[in-house]
Amino acid sequence: MSKTTDKALNLMRHLPRVCLANIRDNPGSGKKRSRGRAQHGGDYHGAGNKGSGQRQNFMRLGYETGNNPFYLRFPWEPYYRGHHLRRQYPPLSMLDLQKLIDTNRIDTSKPIDLVAIMNTGLYRLFPDQRQFGVQLTDEGADIFCAKINLEVQWANELVIAAVEKAGGVISTAYYDPHSLQAMVNVKKFFERGVPIPRRMMPPPDAMEYYSDPSKRGYLADPEKISEERLVLAQKFGYSLPKIEDDPNYEMLVEKKDPRQIFYGLHPGWIVNLKDKVILKPQDEELLRYYAS
């Protein structure tokens, strides 16, 4: 036991019974009415008398007292056009990922996707703010040595090389905002009692990325991906570990369907957490919808 806790509890044994009549907050913890300082007893709040000091009407940020302000001198910045509409991918570094694996927050014996990362409670994603998933950044790529089946939304060449050098598999996959909303809080989504949505295809401007074998896109041809794995190994100068001989081969090649959000669960199913049952649609119309 802590020495101080011991002391305090021993003191308690010799004091009268703690009851509603003899408790109080720490002295000085309450809020004082005014600051009570100087000439005016706090009623001027330190702002003084008259002028911009009192009225707080300071010049606006960037105002240059009559000059054409710097921020208005160049009125057109086309490289920012539509930046508020672009897809965002909040970063997660490889060092962070390795730390999550080291502290057992992520189970490497199963494929790792956005759901596994969100379930740690240490990564935040807001699909309603145009955030479209994890970007794995290369900080800590040199120490990364976990053999995993990883699925992220954005990764650069170095990250892909670091994962594959460690004997793992990486793929980049697109999720539409509705699917992401289901993934960020799985428990809350199941409690809503709505069918698992089907995943949408990437928008036209993202199609190229997600069908590029060198980016390990989930829509790329698997044979071309295995070619690209070799090409990348030669470029960075490491020998590619053979995943065919790996004891965890089954886990390493497990992939989601392009329409699927959760491993092992199909779109259209409804999960009932209370009765622990899964409802599967039987209707022809629904089956056709979710299969397409």
Next chain:
Amino acid sequence: MSCKYEKEEGNNPKPVPKGPENFRLHSAASNLSDNVKSVMEPRTIMYPPKYQKLSQVWLENLDTIDEKKLGLLELHPTVFATNPRIDLIHQNARWQTLYRYVSYAHTKMRFEVAGGGRKPWPQKGLGRARHGSIRSPLFKGGGVIHGPRSPTPHFYMLPFYTRILGLTSTLSVKFAQDDLHVVENLEIPTEEPSYLEELVKSRNWGPSVLFVNVEDIMPRNITVATDVFKHFNLMPVYGLNVYSMLKHDTLVLTRAAVDHIENKIMQHLHKNDTRSVMAKYKVDQA
């Protein structure tokens, strides 16, 4: 009211505290003697402390007036022997009284007071001060400025972990002051109120006692026996709160209630997703 000093010290199972100079970190449950081990009741403890001794409490009975010790229970020090934060206890008790309090004190503003539409006397020529209404706040019987307006709710939410630490602090204080007793269950042999009164008196349990059970449907006998006394109260464990614990002199927990409290608090202290409970409280949240 408090009868602390007349209490027999022999009932107290707590070990003699060590002096600060020979303080060393202890491995849990390392130095228990054999005869103590024989009376130890088996209990699984979530997240056992590494270098703290577990607290011990006697398991008592309610089926006879004379106290029988049925065994020793080990308690988690994080819940039952933590820092006695009186400030947090106070904040909890204050919050519990304030969040349901609505002030109905009310004063009228100048437009609500009857009359006063006419200018009382001409602006100029009388040598008197200029006034436009006899209900102005300067007048006796006029409106009140910044007076209390009804209804004024005093609702606010205490942060989640302040509430958790308030519970652990209060339980620790109760335990340290020998006001916490653990019984096997709340079964008593008779529904006579005098039996319970006698029992509480003979065991020096103070005038007011709070009995806490896990289920909210209590045994029949104790329900009937406590019905006539306003100072003996029954409470299910989901209703356990700081205010009630402070209001009663003695807290009597059943063994199952101890397990329930300890597990729930330890789970909250090791919660994976704390954002959901620590988020800002919204009044209209579903």
Next chain:
Amino acid sequence: MAMAFASIISSKFSYSCAILKSQTKQLIRYSSYKSSQFLEDVETNRKYDITRDPDEWNSVERILPPTTVPEPIKKKSYPSGWKPSAVNLNHMSYYIERTKNHMLPVYLKLCARGTRRHTLVRKVKGDIFEMEKQLLKFLQKESFKPIRSQVNEFAGYIRMNGDFVNATKFWLEQKHF
């Protein structure tokens, strides 16, 4: 005459009643939600197959988040630089408890709009003054000025003026906390 008058009244009365009825039925107040119809359950005849297959339920449990923070598994090495606390620290006169996320409770506190930097070491158990002495002795080598520090024995924290977070973490890891 009187009869005829009565009949006129009654007919007028019934007429006005009819107007009232028709008005109450057709009364739509677009500014209020109260005049809108209650939502009735839409009848669905979708067929659903209810399954209790344990294999499929396993894949549900696999994606559900854990309620409490999992315990770290013992490994030979931790590439990320994270280190677990030592198995036995009985010889020490003080002890730093890990946080529930298994990290060292050493924090940088910024105040006065980021100009004031304090290092806070929390969850100190045991002889906190002894620990403060040893820690300051270690940190003093890196600083020209004497380091000001504050100890709160009851709350179990040490606060130092200046940013010594990484140095403090390094020192604590050396001591296997």
